[in-house]
Amino acid sequence: MAYYFGLLQTIGIHTLLGLSAYILLLTGQLSLAQVGFFAIGAYVSGILTVIFEYHIVPGLFAGALAGGFFAFLVGFPALRIKGLMLVVATIAFSEIVRLFFFNLNWRVMVNGVEVGPDSTQGFREIRFYAANGWDTLDVVLFIWLFVILIMAMLWWLDRVRAGATLRAVGADELAAQSSGVNIVAVKVAAMTFGGVIAGLAGGLYAHSATYVDHLTFSVLLATFAVAYPILGGLSSVFGTLIAVIFIQGVLIEGMRFLGDWRNIFFGLLIIVAMNFRPAGLLDGNVVAQILRIVGRGKGSDGERHA
Amino acid sequence: MLELDDLCKHFDGIRAVDGLSLKIERGEVFGLIGPNGSGKSTTVNLICGVFPATRGTVTLAGRNLGGLPPHRRLNAGISRTFQNIRLFGELTVWQNLWIARRDAPSEETGFMKNWFGSSARIREAIDETLEFAGLAGRANDLAQNLAFGEQRRLELARAVSARPQLILLDEPAAGMNREEVEDLKQRILTLKNSGITVLLVEHVMELVMGVTDRIAVLNFGKRIALGTPGEIQGNDAVREAYLGSPDVDIAEGSRHA
Numbered sequence: 001m002a003y004y005f006g007l008l009q010t011i012g013i014h015t016l017l018g019l020s021a022y023i024l025l026l027t028g029q030l031s032l033a034q035v036g037f038f039a040i041g042a043y044v045s046g047i048l049t050v051i052f053e054y055h056i057v058p059g060l061f062a063g064a065l066a067g068g069f070f071a072f073l074v075g076f077p078a079l080r081i082k083g084l085m086l087v088v089a090t091i092a093f094s095e096i097v098r099l100f101f102f103n104l105n106w107r108v109m110v111n112g113v114e115v116g117p118d119s120t121q122g123f124r125e126i127r128f129y130a131a132n133g134w135d136t137l138d139v140v141l142f143i144w145l146f147v148i149l150i151m152a153m154l155w156w157l158d159r160v161r162a163g164a165t166l167r168a169v170g171a172d173e174l175a176a177q178s179s180g181v182n183i184v185a186v187k188v189a190a191m192t193f194g195g196v197i198a199g200l201a202g203g204l205y206a207h208s209a210t211y212v213d214h215l216t217f218s219v220l221l222a223t224f225a226v227a228y229p230i231l232g233g234l235s236s237v238f239g240t241l242i243a244v245i246f247i248q249g250v251l252i253e254g255m256r257f258l259g260d261w262r263n264i265f266f267g268l269l270i271i272v273a274m275n276f277r278p279a280g281l282l283d284g285n286v287v288a289q290i291l292r293i294v295g296r297g298k299g300s301d302g303e304r305h306a
Numbered sequence: 307m308l309e310l311d312d313l314c315k316h317f318d319g320i321r322a323v324d325g326l327s328l329k330i331e332r333g334e335v336f337g338l339i340g341p342n343g344s345g346k347s348t349t350v351n352l353i354c355g356v357f358p359a360t361r362g363t364v365t366l367a368g369r370n371l372g373g374l375p376p377h378r379r380l381n382a383g384i385s386r387t388f389q390n391i392r393l394f395g396e397l398t399v400w401q402n403l404w405i406a407r408r409d410a411p412s413e414e415t416g417f418m419k420n421w422f423g424s425s426a427r428i429r430e431a432i433d434e435t436l437e438f439a440g441l442a443g444r445a446n447d448l449a450q451n452l453a454f455g456e457q458r459r460l461e462l463a464r465a466v467s468a469r470p471q472l473i474l475l476d477e478p479a480a481g482m483n484r485e486e487v488e489d490l491k492q493r494i495l496t497l498k499n500s501g502i503t504v505l506l507v508e509h510v511m512e513l514v515m516g517v518t519d520r521i522a523v524l525n526f527g528k529r530i531a532l533g534t535p536g537e538i539q540g541n542d543a544v545r546e547a548y549l550g551s552p553d554v555d556i557a558e559g560s561r562h563a
Contacts, residue, residue: 162421168394175392177353179406180380180468235396272528284396284448 009208011248011256012143014269016201017221018228018240019150020194025229026036026163027190028170030083033074033090035222036097037067037195041202042212043101044115044124049207050115056128060146060203067199068192070097075191079184084186094222099274102214126206143204147241150197154237166190170234198225232281242281246273307332307503308353308384308472313362315348315527322348324527325362330472333492335504337514337535340524347389347506348448350476351525353505354386366472376451379409383471387478389507395450399441399454399460402449403432403467432467438496439463439487455486464494472503479510487515491517515539 020034045063048054078089085102105119117123129139157163168176169186177183206212229245232239253268255262277283308330315323323345330336340348352359355376356450364371371379372398385406394402407428419425436442444452458478465473475494481488487510494517497504508514514521515535523531523538525547531538538544 160422160424161404164397165405165421167397168401168405171394171396172392173375174356175378175388175394176405178356178380178386178388179464180377180385180408181405182375182377 002136005140007249007253008140009136009143012147013201013205013208013296014224014228014248015147015241015244016150016204017225018232018244019154020196020201021199021225022229022234022237022240023154023166023190023197024187024194025226025253026166026170026235027187028173029079029187029190030087030089030226031078031191031194032087032196032219032222032226033078034194035219036090036094037071037198037210038076038202038205038221038225039094039097039101039214039217040070041067041199042206042217043096043104043123044199045199045203045244046123046206046212047106047116049128050123050125051106051110053110056203056207059128062205063203064196064200064224067202068196071198072188072192074195075188078183079187079191087149091219091222094217094219097215098214100218102247108110120213122211124211125211126210126249128207130210139208143208146200146204150200151237151241158237187259221259227270229280231270231281233277233282233284233286235280235283239280239282246281307334307367308505309363309365310349310353310361311365313349313352313359313364314360315345315352316360316509323359323528326527326529327362328522328532330503330505332471332503333498333501335498335517336506336508337518337521338505339509339511339514339521339538339548340522340530342539344524344547345474345527346524347476348527350386350474350505350507353379354384359508360502380468380470384474385468385470386474387465389476389480391457391461393449393460393464393523394456395448396450398446399436399449399452400432400445402406402460402464403435404428406467407432410470416514435463438466438493443530454481458486458490459481459493462490463512466497466502470502472505473497474505474507476507478506479508481514482510487513509539518561 017034017038018110020037021031024031024076041063044066045059048059048062049056067249074093078086078093101117103119104117106116107114107118108116113125115125134142165186166177167179168179169181169183173183224247228243229240231246232241232243258265273281310328313323313326314321322332324385326349327418334548338349340346353364355371355374358373366382366384369383374382394405409428433442433445436445441456441459441463442457452460452525453459453517462478479490491513494504494506506518515541518535521533521535521538522529523544528545531541531544533541557563
């Protein structure tokens with residue numbers, strides 16, 4: 001059972017990380033900086049709960065704000081460039097963050113024990129859950145509370161003008177500008193919101209793992225963050241969740257019995273999936289069908305008007 | 307209303323627009339015609355702020371628009387359509403209008419309401435605009451699934467949805483058949499009657515001659531003629547520039563050009 005609870009935690013955290021890239025992909029931007037914001041959230045919330053002995057809720061809150069703050073700062077210069085240059089610039093940002101934490105040494109005595117980030121040795125004492133008697137199920141429920149909250153927010157966003165505007169910028173920047181959309185403001189807002197979600201995910205990750213070091217926050221994780229929404233499809237917020245379940249649940253955990261062959265099948269299955277479903281596992285047609293089945297299809301009036 | 311003064315745009319030494327001065331009066335339908343490459347679309351892009359002018363000014367109702375980016379020019383009262391259709395394909399027809407919709411500050415209750423709320427009044431106004439464009443039945447269809455003629459009308463409806471003082475139509479009749487052009491003519495006259503000034507860039511002469519109050523003719527980025535449709539049709543310099551010969555009738559010849 002503990003194994004499945006562990007998997008559920010991973011799926012929840014990776015869904016949040018994927019959603020932080022999803023919101024930016026809606027505006028047509030591919031960012032590999034999400035892992036940088038994830039790392040900032042992990043360290044900030046870890047430092048607050050370990051060194052300053054905060055409760056985890058304000059700790060996570062501060063981690064999310066820190067992620068959002070840096071996303072806002074990175075947003076202005078980064079979003080003036082596009083496409084491959086943006087990819088390179090955001091990788092560079094994530095690497096700067098990773099190397100900063102690689103070198104961060106901040107050891108202090110708390111209740112007679114030396115704790116805190118220990119540069120190359122990582123940050124090992126993030127034990128809020130154990131110290132406060134939370135069992136694994138509590139942690140799973142806690143994480144999924146945030147996943148559901150963020151997914152509900154993004155689902156709702158698609159039904160208001162702000163969400164339609166994000167997609168308009170992604171569809172055609174010139175047409176959006178000519179329709180009165182300040183595309184720099186929209187992109188920076190999406191980047192900031194994405195940074196908040198990534199920072200939150202990082203904080204949850206740090207406390208689940210109890211241990212973080214710079215290696216966790218590699219370019220590979222940044223690639224996963226954008227792969228989830230791309231594989232899942234951008235038509236609906238549920239695509240990202242389904243892609244995380246597919247990759248983490250089916251491809252990574254479900255194929256463990258294959259041993260070393262797993263890595264080969266992993267890549268192969270993603271290629272196959274993208275070939276059969278080029279617009280994502282959950283593309284626009286599937287979403288429309290599901291909406292029809294539950295009786296709120298695109299034909300019904302209230303849905304798109306509200 | 308709109309005043310262009312000595313407007314210039316040079317691309318790497320090519321003078322796309324070269325010292326253009328124009329004055330468009332409030333409430334008129336003003337035609338801008340000229341051969342391909344004469345600078346018409348560049349002029350539209352300069353008025354909308356897609357790129358900065360090399361020299362000269364664009365003034366709307368006494369306000370110099372120099373340096374304003376496109377979205378702020380829309381807020382100032384200028385909206386446009388595109389020569390090659392540029393809709394938000396994966397959004398519904400209704401959402402396309404919703405994004406462009408602009409209301410006076412006094413009518414809106416603020417940032418939150420504007421971006422995250424909805425008001426019955428705005429919904430009604432958008433439905434009215436759809437009605438005007440003959441798209442009322444297609445409100446919930448994705449823009450990319452519309453037929454060509456409907457997409458053209460949606461471009462127009464989206465520009466109208468911004469409630470502009472001045473609307474720039476960049477070859478709105480391109481690819482249209484005779485009935486569709488007639489239909490578009492009626493819609494442009496409806497806009498005029500509702501007090502909107504129209505700048506029409508067009509190759510389809512039966513539309514230009516049938517709907518405009520005045521016409522300016524561009525060639526090599528310069529204005530070579532200005533006058534009523536009747537005066538322009540009789541202008542030898544225009545025929546020469548347009549068709550290479552002063553003996554061809556503009557209204558007939560260029561439809562097949």
